Amino acid sequence: MALSSSDRFLGRVENYAKHRPSYPAEAIDLLAARCGLMPGVTVLDMGSGTGILSRLLLERGARVFGIEPNPEMRRYSDEALAGRDFRSQDGTAENTRMADASFDLLVAGQSFHWFHPERTRSEALRILKPGAWAALLWNERAKGASPFLDEYEALLRRYAPEYDAVAQLRAEEGGIRRFFGYAPERATFPNQQVFDFEGLAGRVQSSSYAPLPDRPEYEPLMSGLRDVFERHQQHGKVAFPYRTLVYFGQPDRTGG
Numbered sequence: 097m098a099l100s101s102s103d104r105f106l107g108r109v110e111n112y113a114k115h116r117p118s119y120p121a122e123a124i125d126l127l128a129a130r131c132g133l134m135p136g137v138t139v140l141d142m143g144s145g146t147g148i149l150s151r152l153l154l155e156r157g158a159r160v161f162g163i164e165p166n167p168e169m170r171r172y173s174d175e176a177l178a179g180r181d182f183r184s185q186d187g188t189a190e191n192t193r194m195a196d197a198s199f200d201l202l203v204a205g206q207s208f209h210w211f212h213p214e215r216t217r218s219e220a221l222r223i224l225k226p227g228a229w230a231a232l233l234w235n236e237r238a239k240g241a242s243p244f245l246d247e248y249e250a251l252l253r254r255y256a257p258e259y260d261a262v263a264q265l266r267a268e269e270g271g272i273r274r275f276f277g278y279a280p281e282r283a284t285f286p287n288q289q290v291f292d293f294e295g296l297a298g299r300v301q302s303s304s305y306a307p308l309p310d311r312p313e314y315e316p317l318m319s320g321l322r323d324v325f326e327r328h329q330q331h332g333k334v335a336f337p338y339r340t341l342v343y344f345g346q347p348d349r350t351g352g
Contacts, residue, residue: 108301108304111298112146119205119340122285123233130281131201132229133201134158135156137158137159138161140199140203140223141161141203142211143163143206144184145164145206147162147182148205148206149205150162150182160180161184162184163189164186164187165187170186189204190218194223197224198225201228201230202220202224202229208272211275214275217347220275220347226349230346231343233342234266234267235287236266236339237249237338244327244334244335252306252317255307256317261305281343282341282342282343284341287338288336288338289336292332293329296321296334300321
């Protein structure tokens, strides 16, 4: 039986929190300049995960509510963000269980591809205040940016059977248009992580498509990863470039 989107990250939470990229300051500046992010506003983080995006919003003075169906991720974010103006609860993008017209801004970081666009749109229109904005963010690997990334990609295609199917779910613009009711604006920013081998291995294991240690593909994947790392490392590190995509706008209330 295929795992649900919320179950796919069971057993991956520590790696996800430690080794997934954050978002560049310029992307959060955009939310402040164009989407109403400012001290005191109330933001809903849909699919808040371990709190990577929520943390950045809290640093800008927002009051953040996280919706996260994965209990391990939710517990992690609650502990990591304890003492901040943050609260999370079980729910989905299609059924947040939040009050009508209660949010100034809706964000989803690295999660919208797991949502049903039309049902999420209906829920967003219900819980957002009139005139509120929404922003969907992704960190996507910059394909073809380096020989290292080309070999890394080939390794995933060989040893992670679900890689292609999950990769196709990323920033799919048809679903994004259905959510907003039109084609929203898009901004792109450079982003990067630098890993030693331990960090690179953790980054792989944070992905929902990566085989876990009990799978036969795990050992050959990690052996191949070591080989790729050794061929391309400089001073014990490899660079992992991304482009950060931000789709933003005011969801259309007229029906699109």
